[in-house]
Amino acid sequence: MTDIVTDDRHDFGTGLLKASVRSHGAELVALHNGTDDLLWNAGPAWPRQSPVLFPIIGRLPEYEITLDGTPVRLKQHGLARDRVFRWIARTPEGCTLELVDDAESRALFPSAFRLRLVYLIENNTLRVSYHLHNPDSTSTLHASLGAHPAFRWPLKEGVTKDSYRLVFEYDEPLPVRRIDADGLLLPEKQHTPVRDNVLALTNALFEKDALILEKPESRSVDMVGPDGAGIRFVWGGFKELGLWTKPGADFLCIEPWYGYATPAGFKGDFSQKPGLLHLKPGESWTAFWSVKAICKTDPSRFSTSATG
Numbered sequence: 001m002t003d004i005v006t007d008d009r010h011d012f013g014t015g016l017l018k019a020s021v022r023s024h025g026a027e028l029v030a031l032h033n034g035t036d037d038l039l040w041n042a043g044p045a046w047p048r049q050s051p052v053l054f055p056i057i058g059r060l061p062e063y064e065i066t067l068d069g070t071p072v073r074l075k076q077h078g079l080a081r082d083r084v085f086r087w088i089a090r091t092p093e094g095c096t097l098e099l100v101d102d103a104e105s106r107a108l109f110p111s112a113f114r115l116r117l118v119y120l121i122e123n124n125t126l127r128v129s130y131h132l133h134n135p136d137s138t139s140t141l142h143a144s145l146g147a148h149p150a151f152r153w154p155l156k157e158g159v160t161k162d163s164y165r166l167v168f169e170y171d172e173p174l175p176v177r178r179i180d181a182d183g184l185l186l187p188e189k190q191h192t193p194v195r196d197n198v199l200a201l202t203n204a205l206f207e208k209d210a211l212i213l214e215k216p217e218s219r220s221v222d223m224v225g226p227d228g229a230g231i232r233f234v235w236g237g238f239k240e241l242g243l244w245t246k247p248g249a250d251f252l253c254i255e256p257w258y259g260y261a262t263p264a265g266f267k268g269d270f271s272q273k274p275g276l277l278h279l280k281p282g283e284s285w286t287a288f289w290s291v292k293a294i295c296k297t298d299p300s301r302f303s304t305s306a307t308g
Helices: none
Strands: 009-014 017-022 028-033 065-067 070-072 086-091 094-100 114-122 125-133 141-143 145-147 150-152 165-168 198-200 211-213 220-224 230-236 240-244 251-258 277-279 284-294
Touching: 009 028, 009 086, 009 094, 009 114, 017 114, 017 125, 028 125, 125 145, 125 277, 145 284, 220 251, 251 284, 277 284
Parallel strands: none
Antiparallel strands: 009 017, 017 028, 065 070, 086 094, 094 114, 114 125, 125 284, 141 277, 145 251, 150 251, 165 198, 165 220, 211 240, 220 230, 230 284, 240 251
């Protein structure tokens, strides 16, 4: 990967693993392991690669939702993915970016916030940390925050998509959730397609949009092909996990969230929307995810999964 030094993009990495982040949306836009691309290339099927979901995940209803009487006018997945973050630090190993509320953000979401993302490559692992702070001295910050990284599927040329599977840290027997045609959370729960701790990946899984694990036991999952090679994805601090692709597209999004889509029929104040963080004045919240390439599944890996 050729280094690109610009105001809107930062290239970094150590060893074999190299990455690039843009200031627009603080979005990860490249991840290379030697000669292999791990990240989706933002093709015609979906123009994004790893957007930040804040302060909502999914969509709001068509009818007006207010926060303490002030309209909330957020588009799908909120405002962070379409804003330019400020560089706080740029090093050969990573970078830190920040977004704070301003007049533009408050016209869409009437709350104060400070959101920082920290990218760091160490020991051939990329770790992405999220730091959300409520700087307001009197009001609670009500928000959701989620990650949306899209990884190549299949990861290797010449390997079929249907030969890939997700291998979770633990069994995942609980029902899953789905969203409706308007992007709102359906009330009905469905039987999980995860068998013990394995999800066989097929396009058919996503014909009705995302799969949502509302209370996953696992905090790590391997996306692997028939030889056990692939990626290891670890997360902490988030509560839910979404899985999504556009059927036929060559990517799979593994999405740790704090929060989820607005339930169909919800009509309360925004602060009452299920799944939100509620940060009191001066409070902060942190979470992370990490990813690295693996040559084969290691049965002993789960003893260290919590650290990434």
